[in-house]
Amino acid sequence: MTAPKPSLELLRALTDENVLRVLMAHARLTRAEIATRTGISKPTISESVQRLEQARLVVDTGERTTGRGRVGSYYALAPHLGTALVASITPHGVVAEAVDALGRTHGQVRAALQADAGQEAVAEALGAAAVQLGGRTGGPLRLAVVSAADPVDRATGRLVHLPDAPFLVGALDPPAVLAGTVTGPVLVDNDVNWAARAEYEYGCVQGVDDFVYLHLGEGLGCAVVGDGVVRRGHRGLVGEIAHLYTAGPDGQAMTFTEVFAALDLRRASSTAVDVPKLLEILEAPGAGAERVRVALAHAIGGVLSAALSFADPRTVVVGGPWGSRPRLIAALEEHLTRSPRSVPVTAAALTLPELAGARSRAVEELGSLIVRSAHPATQW
Numbered sequence: 001m002t003a004p005k006p007s008l009e010l011l012r013a014l015t016d017e018n019v020l021r022v023l024m025a026h027a028r029l030t031r032a033e034i035a036t037r038t039g040i041s042k043p044t045i046s047e048s049v050q051r052l053e054q055a056r057l058v059v060d061t062g063e064r065t066t067g068r069g070r071v072g073s074y075y076a077l078a079p080h081l082g083t084a085l086v087a088s089i090t091p092h093g094v095v096a097e098a099v100d101a102l103g104r105t106h107g108q109v110r111a112a113l114q115a116d117a118g119q120e121a122v123a124e125a126l127g128a129a130a131v132q133l134g135g136r137t138g139g140p141l142r143l144a145v146v147s148a149a150d151p152v153d154r155a156t157g158r159l160v161h162l163p164d165a166p167f168l169v170g171a172l173d174p175p176a177v178l179a180g181t182v183t184g185p186v187l188v189d190n191d192v193n194w195a196a197r198a199e200y201e202y203g204c205v206q207g208v209d210d211f212v213y214l215h216l217g218e219g220l221g222c223a224v225v226g227d228g229v230v231r232r233g234h235r236g237l238v239g240e241i242a243h244l245y246t247a248g249p250d251g252q253a254m255t256f257t258e259v260f261a262a263l264d265l266r267r268a269s270s271t272a273v274d275v276p277k278l279l280e281i282l283e284a285p286g287a288g289a290e291r292v293r294v295a296l297a298h299a300i301g302g303v304l305s306a307a308l309s310f311a312d313p314r315t316v317v318v319g320g321p322w323g324s325r326p327r328l329i330a331a332l333e334e335h336l337t338r339s340p341r342s343v344p345v346t347a348a349a350l351t352l353p354e355l356a357g358a359r360s361r362a363v364e365e366l367g368s369l370i371v372r373s374a375h376p377a378t379q380w
Helices: 008-025 031-038 042-054 119-136 174-178 191-202 256-262 275-283 287-311 326-337 353-374
Strands: 058-064 073-077 083-090 093-099 105-112 141-148 186-190 211-216 220-226 245-247 253-255 315-319 345-347
Touching: 008 031, 008 042, 008 058, 008 073, 008 353, 031 042, 031 073, 042 058, 083 119, 083 174, 083 353, 093 119, 093 353, 105 119, 119 141, 119 174, 141 174, 141 191, 141 353, 174 186, 186 191, 186 353, 191 211, 191 220, 191 315, 191 353, 211 287, 220 287, 245 256, 245 287, 253 256, 256 287, 275 287, 275 326, 287 315, 287 326, 315 326, 326 345
Parallel strands: 083 141, 141 186, 211 315, 315 345
Antiparallel strands: 058 073, 083 093, 093 105, 211 220, 245 253
């Protein structure tokens, strides 16, 4: 039995997608260049470009080729197709950008926050940033991707209250905050998950489909990547390790977050780790500093042992303001060599990986939205 032939509409949709995708990778191309890069015949590409022009998705830039031979016209994505909002919510403030389908940034807004600013202040900063960016771009904010330094409910995109979370800003609801400014979907995830995605795409674990990303900063977090996908769990709370039991300074069992209280490494009146003090100790000489380093390695090693048992990763990536320090990485490697299931430990490579991960997803989602708009009735 022969397979049914694809319909003409489907073939046109696939051709148009190829044209749009190649124009998302290059700022401008002639029809001949599009044909070369897609492997599709020039007449078919010419028909596709004409359809996409009529649909106002592609424009003739007015630029022409020079030199010998036939003059060619340059085409590009239409400038009014809009942008995606990328936002990062941290204890120190909100950073927001507008990016287009080529990954170019069209403005950035930064809003500083006071410690323990609270839900209303964060919501106001996020909403104001979106309004400012929306006014600077040539089209609408068609979707948003948000990174938050707090647990995120997978179903709703709301931030989740967990005991002793150092940066909790209430049940902040980014989709609701952005509903009046962003015309399409709002995707929200934890910052550690976005950081893991960025290291997988651009950083130290490219091509490694199974790894654990451990974030060590003022807060403590973990991302689990299996088969190249960040595992989020039923509610989106995979990797919330603060209350995982591990070894305390004197060998007694206690939650991971309490280890820092026992070592006097918390900020005053907060459950946040005192990063400046901890960094000083990690680099300090003497028996006292060594005792703290060993205690930290044992506590972190206990958390990683649990991750190795349940996730079976090929490697462990350690990032965050104090996590990627060479002395700590060496101590963790030594600790894990004595474990029944030892794996390599690698320092994270990227700066601001959570923003890079969210930005990459925003560009991907915006591109797919533009492709679907060319043939909205086609089943993709």
